[in-house]
Structure formats: C-alpha cells, structure tokens
Amino acid sequence: MKLSPGEEELMNYLWSLKKAFMKDLLDAYPEPKPAATTVSTLLKRMQEKQFVGYLTKGNSREYFTLVTKENYFSKHIKGLIKNFFDDSPAQFASFFASKTEFSKEELESLKSIIEDKLEKK
Template sequence: MTTLKKIPAAEFEIMKVIWKNTPPITTSMLMEQLGKEKKWRAQTLISLLSRLVEREFLSTEKNGKERTYFPLVSKEEYLKYETSNFMERFHENSFLSLVNTLYEGKKLSNKELEKLSEWIKKRGE
C-alpha cells in the first residue's frame, strides 16, 4: 500500500459510508445513502470514487453494468493517520496541549474528564 495522504472532505464523506457497509458496495448503494443528503448527481459521485481509486483508498470491479468498490484503507488506519498529523501540526505531539485546548474551549464535560482520568490511570498501570 502507498503512503496515506489526506483526502478532501467530500471523499471522506464517501469513505465514511463505505466503512459503515460490508464490502463490496455499489455506486447505487452509495447514491442511495449519500445522494439525498448531499444532493450529488451520479456523475459527481463517480468522479469522487475515481479519485479514491487513484489515491488507492478503494479498489473497483465491474460486474455487469454496476461497479463495486472495496476499501483498501480501514477507518482505523485513516483516523490514526489524520489524528497523528493533527497532533503534530497543531499540538507539537502534546496530548496535554490537545486536552487543554478542548477543556478551555468547553468541549469536554466533567463526565468526559472523569472518563479520561480513568483511561489514563488504566494506561499507567
């Protein structure tokens, strides 16, 4: 597999749907799950899928008139990649910096802080 690269938001939306489904997934299935929400035309979806194939996030096969797609990158792999980049770029790889930013921005509730504290205690054992 090639080195992962950041994908644009629209392509990430497609990947989220693909990851939620059992492979393979067809263009029709994607259109049904994304089309109403995004109001994309079929050609738009096909273009975005082609880019994901070029970037080696998906493989594709033609079955009759329908194309099927298979993920080559798991959700976990991509989230790990994105999170790592985010931590490095914005927080100099400091988990404390990230948590402090979330806390100061009122993004963490007391309950979440308690869960985080429990998580840290378990990791320290």
C-alpha cells in the same frame, strides 16, 4: 495522503456499508443527493489515492475500502498534533480538554480510558 471533506463523507458511507455499488452509495446520502457523476469523480480520486478499490461484477463495480477508519483517523490525529500542537500530545490534550464543551462525566470517562491505557503499558 488526506481525503477532501467530500471524499471523507463518501468514505464514511463506504466504511459503514463495507462494500457498495454506486446505487448503494447514492442511497446513503441524504437529500439533496449528489449527482452520480460527482460520486463517480470522488471514487476515482479516492482510487488514485489508494483509499478505495473495486471488483467488477457484471457491468457494475462493487467498491470497498483499502484503509480502515481507525488507521485513517489515527494518522489524521497524529498529523494534527504534529502540525498544530508542536508535536506535543500534552498540548493537544490540554486544548482538547479546555476548549471543548464536554461535561464532567464525559471528561471522567476520557480520564478512565487514559488510566486504563497507562495500566496496560
């Protein structure tokens, strides 16, 4: 299951905060801040999708993530590769390397990461 862009934005705030009450989440947004009802609706949808949970503390809910950022984006990237690059990591890498504006140093850094991963396999 995938998050909408608005849900992803809220999830990023929650990942960085670890746990948060509604006030904390609203404070995390830049101006103009969304209405509390908007954030509440997003949280409800995210709970239904099993991305977010909460604990009741007094009259408030303390929200937390049920999915790590790494797991979410790993599945997201795998889905992109499957749906847009014929399930070929090589096609994805070719597109990534040729269509992005990375400097030579950034590409060398990526190459080094891949080489390290290969050595460990």
